[in-house]
Amino acid sequence: MTHLLLALDFGGTKHTAAIAGLGEHQWRSQQRALSPPGADADYDMKTMRSLTWDLLGEERPAAIGVSFGGPVDATTGTVRLSPHVPGWENVPLRRMLEAEFGAPASVDNDANVAALGEHRFGAGRGYDSLLYVTVSTGVGGGWILHGQPWRGAGGMAGEIGHTVVDPDGPVCVCGKRGCVERLAAGPGIAQRAREWLEAQPDRGRVLRALVRHDLEAVTAQMVSQAAAQGDELAWEALEVAAWALGAGIGNAANLVNPQRFVLGGGVTKAGERFWAVIRRVAHETALPEAHFDVVPAALGDDAPLWGAVVLVEECLPSK
Amino acid sequence: MTHLLLALDFGGTKHTAAIAGLGEHQWRSQQRALSPPGADADYDMKTMRSLTWDLLGEERPAAIGVSFGGPVDATTGTVRLSPHVPGWENVPLRRMLEAEFGAPASVDNDANVAALGEHRFGAGRGYDSLLYVTVSTGVGGGWILHGQPWRGAGGMAGEIGHTVVDPDGPVCVCGKRGCVERLAAGPGIAQRAREWLEAQPDRGRVLRALVRHDLEAVTAQMVSQAAAQGDELAWEALEVAAWALGAGIGNAANLVNPQRFVLGGGVTKAGERFWAVIRRVAHETALPEAHFDVVPAALGDDAPLWGAVVLVEECLPSK
Numbered sequence: 215m216t217h218l219l220l221a222l223d224f225g226g227t228k229h230t231a232a233i234a235g236l237g238e239h240q241w242r243s244q245q246r247a248l249s250p251p252g253a254d255a256d257y258d259m260k261t262m263r264s265l266t267w268d269l270l271g272e273e274r275p276a277a278i279g280v281s282f283g284g285p286v287d288a289t290t291g292t293v294r295l296s297p298h299v300p301g302w303e304n305v306p307l308r309r310m311l312e313a314e315f316g317a318p319a320s321v322d323n324d325a326n327v328a329a330l331g332e333h334r335f336g337a338g339r340g341y342d343s344l345l346y347v348t349v350s351t352g353v354g355g356g357w358i359l360h361g362q363p364w365r366g367a368g369g370m371a372g373e374i375g376h377t378v379v380d381p382d383g384p385v386c387v388c389g390k391r392g393c394v395e396r397l398a399a400g401p402g403i404a405q406r407a408r409e410w411l412e413a414q415p416d417r418g419r420v421l422r423a424l425v426r427h428d429l430e431a432v433t434a435q436m437v438s439q440a441a442a443q444g445d446e447l448a449w450e451a452l453e454v455a456a457w458a459l460g461a462g463i464g465n466a467a468n469l470v471n472p473q474r475f476v477l478g479g480g481v482t483k484a485g486e487r488f489w490a491v492i493r494r495v496a497h498e499t500a501l502p503e504a505h506f507d508v509v510p511a512a513l514g515d516d517a518p519l520w521g522a523v524v525l526v527e528e529c530l531p532s533k
Numbered sequence: 534m535t536h537l538l539l540a541l542d543f544g545g546t547k548h549t550a551a552i553a554g555l556g557e558h559q560w561r562s563q564q565r566a567l568s569p570p571g572a573d574a575d576y577d578m579k580t581m582r583s584l585t586w587d588l589l590g591e592e593r594p595a596a597i598g599v600s601f602g603g604p605v606d607a608t609t610g611t612v613r614l615s616p617h618v619p620g621w622e623n624v625p626l627r628r629m630l631e632a633e634f635g636a637p638a639s640v641d642n643d644a645n646v647a648a649l650g651e652h653r654f655g656a657g658r659g660y661d662s663l664l665y666v667t668v669s670t671g672v673g674g675g676w677i678l679h680g681q682p683w684r685g686a687g688g689m690a691g692e693i694g695h696t697v698v699d700p701d702g703p704v705c706v707c708g709k710r711g712c713v714e715r716l717a718a719g720p721g722i723a724q725r726a727r728e729w730l731e732a733q734p735d736r737g738r739v740l741r742a743l744v745r746h747d748l749e750a751v752t753a754q755m756v757s758q759a760a761a762q763g764d765e766l767a768w769e770a771l772e773v774a775a776w777a778l779g780a781g782i783g784n785a786a787n788l789v790n791p792q793r794f795v796l797g798g799g800v801t802k803a804g805e806r807f808w809a810v811i812r813r814v815a816h817e818t819a820l821p822e823a824h825f826d827v828v829p830a831a832l833g834d835d836a837p838l839w840g841a842v843v844l845v846e847e848c849l850p851s852k
Contacts, residue, residue, distance in 0.1 A: 472687040
């Protein structure tokens with residue numbers, strides 16, 4: 215009988231449960247639920263429990279792998295907090311899931327888990343070292359070194375989003391100026407475009423039309439769409455994000471010299487012109503002897519789930 | 534009979550050979566020679582051969598560990614180049630030493646080797662992860678991760694000196710602006726002080742007196758000395774260096790989350806005020822959850838030699 219693996223992805227706004235057989239590369243089935251605004255940790259747990267029992271029916275998992283959208287102590291499987299959802303402070307998620315489903319569980323944060331997924335099944339297959347970077351409402355990252363996750367001394371490694379690339383830049387949520395996240399994540403792009411639209415009334419026609427002149431409605435996706443339609447203000451707002459990502463990646467290449475950078479998340483869907491700037495700046499920032507490439511993630515939203523499968527395999531009794 | 538280990542340190546301006554018994558923590562003997570200006574690779578090799586034969590007398594080493602002051606392909610033991618001495622391009626140093634002394638040799642660059650030395654015998658003892666940073670005429674670095682050297686995919690890891698901390702800063706030898714090395718290494722400190730002395734004729738009295746008003750004679754060591762004697766211009770020139778080191782270290786803490794940063798090299802002898810700025814800026818730049826400390830190297834100029842001993846042990850037949 216095949217071992218059944220349960221993969222759970224606690225996202226900020228979306229929860230997914232999926233099952234696969236050990237060694238299989240396709241899901242047997244998947245259940246997904248959106249989280250309403252105002253949800254808390256209890257609500258998230260109830261949602262995930264209900265999704266999972268629906269999915270399992272009469273079956274039982276041999277092991278559970280979990281991706282969580284926030285900092286996690288992977289050694290104990292304890293969630294430290296969620297940046298989006300209240301009530302997740304110091305929740306012993308691994309222990310709760312093991313008690314509920316009667317199987318060993320392993321929990322890590324989404325960037326580390328997605329790095330595992332891309333390494334085993336996606337754009338990082340066959341690479342000994344890589345940094346996975348996700349660029350959406352925040353900028354997170356996860357390392358693979360020597361073919362294994364490198365989580366850092368306290369599980370904090372991979373925080374490329376809070377490396378400073380412009381000490382004179384705008385203030386980030388973390389309090390510093392010019393972090394990669396402040397310049398390159400979706401909210402930062404939207405805010406920059408909004409400020410420029412306010413300050414430069416003659417520019418940004420396409421973007422203004424897209425939001426029907428309601429500047430509060432500007433999102434990074436709209437900036438990206440307007441840029442694709444030739445709006446130069448929108449493109450310049452995006453270009454700053456690409457520059458910041460390139461600078462952060464180039465610095466990481468000098469410091470750690472991985473073979474590859476894998477970039478995922480909504481913001482990275484901004485098109486070839488955006489990617490060209492990232493790559494140019496990354497290679498200008500890195501020493502010429504530090505060879506690497508920068509490629510799109512292959513698994514999209516499924517990267518954390520597939521990474522959870524890799525985590526799962528680590529906690530199977532046979533290992 | 535104890536295995537005799539030969540440790541060689543090819544510095545930019547100084548060569549050292551030393552022997553120790555396997556498992557011993559003291560040198561049995563050491564030989565040292567300064568390299569004159571205008572020396573080339575042939576001269577360096579002749580010097581080191583002669584030092585070594587003097588040292589060995591009738592004895593033969595069981596293995597040879599080598600620290601080289603420049604980029605090295607550690608897998609083949611081939612020197613890529615020396616930033617200081619011509620003729621070192623693609624020299625198969627390991628093969629040459631093995632042929633000459635009839636023992637297995639292992640070669641790596643000085644920052645990686647010094648990191649090994651500090652990890653095993655110095656300020657990094659007992660630490661699972663650290664970055665060793667040397668700040669003298671350049672800024673180099675070497676990682677220990679999982680208790681082992683992390684050299685990167687192409688042996689280029691640890692180049693904290695060429696991470697950019699100020700994109701509007703002065704131009705570095707590598708062509709970029711605002712690298713840690715340009716701002717924090719000795720020549721960068723001296724150049725900054727010199728420029729300020731020229732531009733601000735009413736300041737820098739102590740430093741001017743130290744160099745007898747010959748601005749070309751300003752060195753980082755004099756800047757440091759003048760700062761210690763209360764010269765505020767000199768202190769501000771040093772402070773920029775401490776800021777750059779702190780910013781680079783904070784970024785590295787966010788990216789890799791090691792337990793400790795060990796700093797060596799002449800510039801780091803600039804006193805407690807200098808260290809306080811490094812530590813403050815490093816902790817301000819790092820996320821509060823990324824815990825680490827920043828401490829002085831313990832082995833001084835001997836770090837590469839002791840690291841060479843660690844390299845040596847790796848290539849002993851018994852391993």
